[in-house]
Amino acid sequence: MSKPTLAVWKFASCDGCQLSLLDCEDELLAVAGAVEIAYFLEARRQTAEGPYDISLVEGSVTNEHDALRIREVREQSKTLITIGACATGGGIQALKNYGDVAEFAAAVYAHPDFISSLDKSTPISAHVKVDYELHGCPINKHQLLEVLTAFLHGRRPNIESTSVCTECKRAGLVCVSVAHGTPCLGPVTHAGCGALCPAYNRGCFGCFGPKESPNLPSLSAKLAELGMRDGAVDRVFRTFNVEPFEEVRRG
Numbered sequence: 001m002s003k004p005t006l007a008v009w010k011f012a013s014c015d016g017c018q019l020s021l022l023d024c025e026d027e028l029l030a031v032a033g034a035v036e037i038a039y040f041l042e043a044r045r046q047t048a049e050g051p052y053d054i055s056l057v058e059g060s061v062t063n064e065h066d067a068l069r070i071r072e073v074r075e076q077s078k079t080l081i082t083i084g085a086c087a088t089g090g091g092i093q094a095l096k097n098y099g100d101v102a103e104f105a106a107a108v109y110a111h112p113d114f115i116s117s118l119d120k121s122t123p124i125s126a127h128v129k130v131d132y133e134l135h136g137c138p139i140n141k142h143q144l145l146e147v148l149t150a151f152l153h154g155r156r157p158n159i160e161s162t163s164v165c166t167e168c169k170r171a172g173l174v175c176v177s178v179a180h181g182t183p184c185l186g187p188v189t190h191a192g193c194g195a196l197c198p199a200y201n202r203g204c205f206g207c208f209g210p211k212e213s214p215n216l217p218s219l220s221a222k223l224a225e226l227g228m229r230d231g232a233v234d235r236v237f238r239t240f241n242v243e244p245f246e247e248v249r250r251g
Ligand code: SF4
Pocket: 013, 014, 015, 016, 017, 018, 058, 059, 083, 084, 085, 086, 087, 091, 092, 136, 137, 138, 139
């Protein structure tokens, strides 16, 4: 029996989430044994024609060409899974949604007239149907393996929807916010990183995006109390998951 085919696609992104798949060193042979890696330009030059059983999509849509390309990817994919903050929420590049794109281009490029860019960076789900979204910047490789395994076996992925605080307490870490007054987005951020930043005495930066039903007004008040003033609270929510946090704040 032929193996299910896997395709990995890149849109506007830094490649960090695709690298998470290559970073599955111990499990990579098992993955390669379970699926035929049919299209993955970061890993191999050889490609196979679609349709594909599973497509992993990294990156957001920031230009007209990609807005068309994602439709073609969707047509060729039985299951489409978006991976990372860029693909699920528009990424850091969604900062441009709150600025003047022409002004940015003029500041960065010698010939801004060569640049063709949409006014907004949008998640893949704004363009096509998405079967599953895996959050993180970058994603957690163990969660990626769980999602792949689940879809190969026809079940829902077992990805917890709790907050970073839950992981933090489970790891027995001292709360940096309570103990040191360090601002931390852990209470409103989706679990998945294993409370990496608090483990190094830093506050959480919200890489995995908002958890289900986050209480942003309450945390914003706490952040201000901890000394974040003059737009600092706005800025801390506009990092890796600009749009998902802004959406929650707009209500
Ligand atoms: S989500 Fe983060 S790690 Fe992944 S591609 Fe985007 S910027 Fe890179």
